[in-house]
Amino acid sequence: MNDFLNALTPDNLGYLMQGLWITVAVSVLSIVVSFILGSVIGIVMFEKIPYFSSLVGTLNNIVRNLPLLLIIFFTYFALPQIGIRLPVFWSTVVAMSFFEAAMLSEIIRGGLDSIDKGQFEGARSTGMSNRQTMMYIILPQAYKKMIPPLISQLISLVKDTSLASGIVLADLTFRGQVVYAQNSHYIVPILVFMTFCYFIANYLLSLLAKRLDRRLA
Amino acid sequence: MEKNKKRLFGITASILLVLILIVAGFWAANRAHENRMHQDTLARVEKTKTINWGVKTDTKLFGLVNTKTGQSEGFDVDLAKALTKQIGKQLNMKLTATFTPVNASSKVQLLKNTNIDGVAAVMTITKERAKIVDFTDPYFPAGNSLLVKKDSGIQSIKDLNDPSKTILIALGTTAADTVKKEAPKAKVLALQDYASAMQALKAGQGQAIVTDNAILYGLVTENPDYHVVGGIMGYAPYGIAFDHNQPGMVKESNEALAALKKNGTYNALIRKWFGQVQGLDVSQLEVTQ
Amino acid sequence: MSMIEFKDVEKYYGDFHALKDINLKIDAGETVVLIGPSGSGKSTLIRTVNGLEEIQEGQLIVDGFDLHDPKTDMNKIRKNVGMVFQHFNLYNNKTVIENIMLAPRLVLKRDEAENKRIAMELLERVGLADKANNMPSALSGGQKQRVAIARSLAMKPKCLLFDEPTSALDPEMIGDVLKVMREIAEDSDMTMLVVTHEMGFAKAVADRVIFMADGQILEDSSTEQFFKDPSNERAKKFLSQVANH
């Protein structure tokens, strides 16, 4: 108990909370970028354009099947070798957006696939173009269905941000490691505290997902 | 009709994408080649009027983050600040020191990638490393020692030269070479950082940590059941590192370091950071004129 | 000796009062038909008998065991009380003969050769010996229900419960199933409790008819009495409606 009090001084606590803020910022930025990118890829895969869709699908599959940790390290350590030099924060956002876009595109394609084909036929029969059908009929329905899986993807993002501590992103996990470098007695208190922070953040998100799920069902 | 159009679009887009990928590949390979070519650190420093130093965040006495300020503090950090000021004086301009946190495995990568200008992060000068980076003159007289449990009976690294023994080191340090030379039969386990290595030692995953004496003294301050043995294996002092082939930067830094040693700043910093460490004779570290 | 006895039984689903003050006694060997409008609690009542639904108050004694007593081992009772469902509930992952042989093998530890012999006998009895190695998904509804009956019989139960066994079937399938049920009622001394809308079957086979509505038993009389002149008004109305169809 004493270790807890010693480890969680106001200074340490403030330092850790700033880390949580960075974790949240990276997560939110990444989900926005990956959502846009993932939508484009998802629609391309859904449209079944000859050759192009399967090519994009294959590239997408390659990214999806790599560990995120590898992509993070690659972006930060390897890309500068070809002159793409990003600060650690943006490097993390880029790596996570890239990876999550590949994950999200599958969700988006699945959401589009789940829309009844009758919706297309109905819209096309009233004279709407393919693009209009997509924009006004299909996508709104599909996005509504996708909100819960999107939130669970956001939860993954919040958790996965911790991997960027490996490239010294000053997120919650990294800052926790810094604090217990002061004294090894702080290891357990700090790990417990970090667990608590992540759990609360993600649990709230998962409750939100459940609620939206119920409301949309 | 529409089907044919879609098909045509698909083929065109696919060819385009493949072309883009190929071009990007060649461009990347080309850029990688170009990027290996020389970039003058001193010129960059003069242009930006800052020196961006890579420092540790988790190493007591050398670079440990103060959670109040969020900045690393320690001998390395203070010395880097003093050097920046001194180099500025030499160049007749006001230089600012900025700091980027690095860990053992990222410091050289970041230097090579020019994310940072110099590394002041408990980095030992070795021949191997000197092929890849440029070192200044030594700024701290370090060498590898052993950290073992007080009741373990281990006195020197020779006691560990046995396949049943495991020696713990931190990733990207020189300890690997020392162990290879002094105890080739022992198993080696490399950990991400010193805190993990200490934990591994406590958990009995290995019998000893081999790393720089200065760091081991930092570990001893909070772990009184452990002590440092085995003397100093090889004089392996720390140096400030710059990217390869930077004679200008190295020359300025060496001049600055000599000046700091001469005007007493260096000794003041030594006393500030190592005066309190038990079992360490500070006068050994101080420079005498 | 009574096989099934309800004493002041009450059952709730949350706030909904599903069974109200049920008192009912069924003797061993009796065939009892339970009728009533949908939502009257017939299915709930029959499902309480082998513990698929718990009761909240009162006593329910089946084969000498008190089901409301938490110490009672439900598995022991279910060994002796079989059930046939509206939707058959055949094991989708097992062949027809495996459906029949599984419980005797696992629960009764019946000898494998004996088990197979009995299973084939039962399949012949329900007229499906040629389907022994099919998967349930390859059978028609009526065939599935006959397999389900054979599956229940394989355990040699003392008592067999039927929960609307023909209401999910196409009309032309119903006859085969009812025929099998009638044969069981006639040539064994098994206790049968049947929830059904088949008045013809009730008239021909039942010893007693019980009429339920709104979770209550409103009439409990001999078959002859019930169909000639039920004492309860709602039962009368129900009978006339069913007869009109």
Next chain:
Amino acid sequence: MTIFNHYSSLFYSGFGYTLLASLIALVASLVLGTLFALLQLSKKRLWSGLGNAYVQFFRNVPLLIITLFFYLAVAKVIKMTGFVAGTVALSLYTSAFIAESVRAGILSIDKGQMEGALANGLSYGQAMRVIVLPQAFKVAIPSLGNQFINLVKNSSILAFVGGLDLMYQGNLVAASSFDTFTSYIIVGIFYLVLTLPLSYGMQYLEERLQGNR
């Protein structure tokens, strides 16, 4: 390619450890996941609460934190290497996701299957084991497959605790060769050797199962 030739033994040994950790965690998380799925579905409040708490906990906490916890805290009490700590953490973490898949599978099986088996005289355990679970696993195959792919990818967490896996060796090679670009691409190819066949196999299975329906 010279990098690969020069360090090939490191890559191969890393690949071996990644494979080993994945296989151990696969078996352990499948067993644990099924167990906790059953707990979640228990009628007893205490058991289902326990099951839910376990699943919610591990789903909402980063794998890295769990790994560090085992490596830095639990290892103080029970001695274990980074490889063991990482594999244990990986198993527990994955088991929460598998529990969700299995639970969804069980719930998708018609209630009548359980009732039929109970009325037929089988005990709850027998009915679950012989009738419900085999059907539930079949339904859960696509989502289980995804969890296994995630498991292989997540095994890279071992690199943080000296777990000797592919990622760990990749970092070592990148740090000593300074051709980070090539080193990480080689590591990526090794991971794809494991995950891509799994991924395409799952797609194939999923399409076939959908075709059957």
